[in-house]
Amino acid sequence: MNRKLTMPLTKEAAAELRAGDYVTISGIIYTARDAAHKRMIEALEAGEELPISIEGTVLYYMGPSPARDGRPIGSAGPTTASRMDKYAPKLLDLGLSGMIAKGKRNQEVKDAIVRNKGVYFAAVGGAGALLSQKIKKAEIVAYEDLGAEAIRKLTVEDFPVIVVIDAEGNDLYETAIKEYQSL
Template sequence: MDRHISAPVGRETAEELRAGDYVYITGTIYTARDAGHKRMYETLREGGDLPINIEGQAIYYMGPSPAREGRPIGSAGPTTASRMDKYTPELLDLGMGAMIGKGKRSQEVIDAVVRNKAVYFAAVGGAGALLSKCITSSEIVAYEDLGTEAIRKLTVVNLPVIVVIDSKGNNLYETAVKEYRKI
């Protein structure tokens, strides 16, 4: 089913989505990769505040290439989500609404998705140049010293993603394999 949603992604919206849905996101999302997640984790361990209000936010696991002239961002493809797994349950428990990446997630992340009625989306790896066309603005909002791994605030219009893990714990990576084996 094709769905058009707005970001930030509230729990009500996340609960309506099902594994396998094609979704087009419009609104504000944030980027964070390994180094940004590690820095947020360390900040929380030290009793500090996150650099963004995480409530309902969608975090895109992406570090862009440099922008071409006249463009807000360069290639913007997803990175492997499992590298953020040790940080993700805590961010979900703090209210993060969605994640965008590629690849499988740990059982701890899946449990946190269900517990918090969140959603995990996959973006198509290798399509970063095409995905960047959906980004109308990009600004670094935290950890500028991390370069491409700085946290960025993006404005997106119809960013195409697929629901991989829905708020009920349904996992497209598992159900798709079962369907394929039937064929």
């Protein structure tokens, strides 16, 4: 099914999504990769607040290339999600609604998605230049010293993703394999 979402992502909207749905996202999302995730968890462990409000937020696991003249951002393709698996359950428990990346997630992340009624989306790897065209504004909001891995606030318009793991725990990577094998 094709769906349009406007951020922030509510639990009710996430609950309506199904693994395999094609979705376009509009509104504000944030980028965060390995180093930013590590810093956020360290901040929480030190009793500090996160640099962004996580409630209802979607994190895009991406580190952009430099922007060309006249563009808000360079190539903006997804990075592999599994590198954030050790951090994602904690953020989901704090209200994170969704993540965008590529690749499989471990069982702890799947359990946290179900427990918190979240969602995991995939963006197409190798299509970073095309995806960047859907990003209308980008600004660094935290950890500027991390360069490409700094947390960025992105304003996106009709950003294309696919639901991989839905709020019920259905995993497109698993169901697609089973469907293919039955053919």
